[in-house]
Amino acid sequence: MEGRPLRGMRDYLGEEAILRSELLEKIKASFELFGFQPLETPALESWDVLSAKGAGGEEILEETYNFTDKAGRRIGLRYDLTVPLARVVASNPTLPLPYKRYQIGKVWRYGEVGKGRLREFTQCDIDIIGSEHMISDAEVITCAVHTLKNIGIDNFIVRLNNRKLLNSLVRLAGVPEEMTIDVLRAIDKIDKIELNGVIAELKKLDLTHNTLNSIVEFLKIRGKPSEVLTSAKDIVKGDKEGEEGVEELNKLLHNLKLMGSYEVITIDLSLARGLDYYTGPIFEFVALEGVGSITSGGRYDNLIKIFSGKQIPATGISLGLERIIEVLKETKEQKPKKTKTQTYIAATNDEVRDSVIEVATLLRQRGIKTDYDLKIRKLTRQLEYAASINVAYVIIVGKEELSRGAVKLRNMQTWEEKEVQIEQLHLYIK
Template sequence: MQNVKGTYDFWGKEQALRLQVQETLRRCFELYDFTAMDTALLNELELLTSKYAGGDEILKEMYQLSDQGGRRLGLRYDLTIPFAKVVALHPGIELPFRRYEMGKVFRDGPVKKGRLREFLQCDADIAGIAGPQAEAELMQLAVQVFGALEIPVVLKWNNRTFLGELLEAVGVPPEEHLSVMLTLDKLAKTGTDGVLNELAAKGLSSDAVRGIAGLLAQESPDFTRLTETFGLAGKPGALEVLELERLTATLGLSGVCSFDPFLSRGLSFYTGTVYEIFDATGSYTSSLGSGGRYDAIIGKLSGREDIPYPTVGISFGMEAIMALLGDRPLPEPNAAVLIVPLGGTLPQALLAAAALREAGIRAALESGGRKLKKILASASARGTRYVMLIGEDEAAEDKVLLKDMREGTEELLPLEQAIWQLEA
C-alpha cells in the first residue's frame, strides 16, 4: 500500500506549518477585501478543453474521466477557469468582483521538488477593473504575503501586448506571436540557444529568428531603451507598461518588482500584464507564484464577448512555498494547556478539560500513564506553556495546580480562577 505518485499526506509539524501559511494568505487576502470562494473539483471536459482554457501544454496533463451517465468530465487543473466559469454563469454579478480561493488542483505532469500531481493553489482574482489599479494591488498583496512569510522575493513582470509590439518590431508576424511567446516562456530553462532552435523547428522565418536573437542578445534591455530602440513609444502595450511602472515606483515596489521584457507566461489566455515570483536568494529556482491579466476568457465562456470582463489574478504555489520553507523550524501543534490526572482523578480532569474548551482554551488530556517527571519533561521539550495537575488532594479542595513551564512557577487555584488567569 502506497500513495499515488505525486500525492502526499500531511500531518503533525508539517501540517501545522501548512495551516500557518494558509492562515497568513487568508489574512492578507481579506485585508485586500477579497471574499472566499470554493469551486467544483469536477468540471465538464468541454469547459476544461476549450480553446480559452490555457493551451495544449496544460491539457496534456489533465485528468479525464467519465461518470456512470457517460458524461465526459475532468479534474480542475487550476482555479482560474473554474472562477471564470462562475462569473460567466452569473452575468448579473456585481463588478468589481474580488475573490480568493485555496483548493486542490490536479495535473498529471512530471514530479519534482515543489511540483506535485495533487497540490494546493491559493488564488486571488479581480474581475471588473480594466486599468493598472488591479495589477498594482495584486503586486502589493504579493509583497505583503511574502514579507509576512519572511521570504525575500523578486516579482518579475511584463505585458503581453507590449511583448507583441516588440516581436512585431523585430519581424515576427502577428499570427506567430502566441507561438513565439510560448517558446520565450522557456528561456530560463533552455537558454537562448534552446529558444532559437525551437523557434526554427516551428518554422519561423530565418529573418524573424535573427531578429529575436538580436533582441535576446541585448544587455539589460530596460523598458525605456527598448521603446526608444524600436520606436514603440505611444503604442498601447508600451503605454500600459509605462502606467504600471509609474504606479509601482510611487508605491515603493520598484525594489521588489522588476520589469522583464521577455517574460511571457506559458498560458495562452493572458492578454496584458503577466508576472512571476521567485526566491530572491536564488536558493530555490522554481516559481513561488504567478499570474496576470486575462480580459477575454469570461466573455468568451459566456458567449457574450461584447460584455467587458477585464480580469486579473495571482496564484501562490503552496507546494513551492513549502519546499522553500522546508528547513525552517516547524511549529509544534501543542495544546495550550496539558491536563494531568494523578491517582483516580480522571473524572475531575475531564470536567476541567470541558470547562477550558468551553472558555475557548485549547486543552489536551494526558492519558499515557507515564511518570510525572517524564510528562513534564516532554511538555517542556514540546513548548507547552501550561500544565494543570489534578491530584487527589487538589480534587478534594476543588482546586487545580497550574504550572507555568516558561516561568517555572506554580499556583494552587480554583478552576474558575485558573481559567480567568489563562484568558488574561
C-alpha cells in the same frame, strides 16, 4: 493493503499540517485585507468547460484527470482555479463588477512527479474581473507582495512584462505571425537554458539573421524599469500594439509606486509565460533563494468571452502553497509547532480522573486550548507525552492540591511550577 496515498499525492499531519493551516489563515487574511471576497467552486467540472478553446490549452489537458460519469458525461478534476472562475462569471450575469474574489483550493494534474511537483496541490488565487485599468493589475501584484511578506518571505523580485509589447517586439523583429508562439516558447526557457540556449533554440526555427539579432538585442535590455521601458518604447515606436504594451506597463509602474510595492519590480522582456490566455501585463514572482518561481499571473481579457460571449476584462495571480513552503523551508529557521494545544492536564492517579475532566471543561469554556490523557496512563507517561508535543503548560492534578481547590501549573519553557487555584488558572495561561 496499500497504506500510502496515491503517487504524487500526500497526507499532511502533525507539524506540516499545522504549518499549512497557519499559512492558509495568513494568506486568507491578506486577501481579505485587499477587499477580495471568498468563492468556492466544485472540484469536478464538465470536460466542455475544462477543454474550452483558449482556456488551458492542449498541454494542460494532457495532464487533466478525466473520466465518464454514470450518466455518460465526460467530466474532470479542475487543473486550476481560473477557468472555473471564468465559468462562474459567465453564469452569473448580474454579478456586480468589478468582482474581486479569492479562492483557495486543491487542483489536480497528472504530470511528472518530482521535488515540489505533486499531482494534487493547493492554489491560492486572487482575481479582479471587470476592470480594464492598470490599477487592478497593480492591486493583485501588491496584494501578492503583501501576502508573501506577511508569511515571512522577503527575498524575492517580481518580473514584469506585457504580452502586447512582446507580440510587437517579436513582430517588428521580423517573426512571421504563425511562428510567434514558437518564438515566445523559446524565449520562455531563458531561466533554464540562459540566453545562449535561447539563441540555439531560435536558430532551429529558421529565422533570418536580422530577426535573430533583433530578438537577442531586445532580450539583452537590462536596467531600471523606466530605462528598460524607454528603450522598448523606441523599438516599438509607431506600432500600435507595442505602444499600448509600453503604456500599460508605465501605468502599472505608476500605480505600484503609489501602492508602495515598486522596489521589488523588474521589467524583464524575456518573460513570456506558458498559458495561452494572457493578453496584457504578465508577472512572475521569483524567490532569490530556493525554488525560483513562486507566484505568477497576468491579464486575460479574452478568457471569459469563451464562456459568456461577452468581453469582460480580467487580471489575477496565483500563489502555490507547496512552493511557498519550499521557500520557507530553505530560507527560514523554522521552529514548527508540534501542537496547537496550549495546555495538557495530567492526573497523579486514577482517583482524580474526574477532576481532570472538570478542569479541562472549565479551561475550554474559558477559551484555552486544552488536552488531557485519554488512555488512563501513569503520571510519568502523561508527562512524557506532554513534553513530546511541545505543549506550553502542564497542569498536574493531585489529591492534596484539590482539597485546597488548586492544582500545580508547570511552565514547560522555564520549568517553573506553582500552585494555582483552579478558578484562577486561565489567567496564568498565555
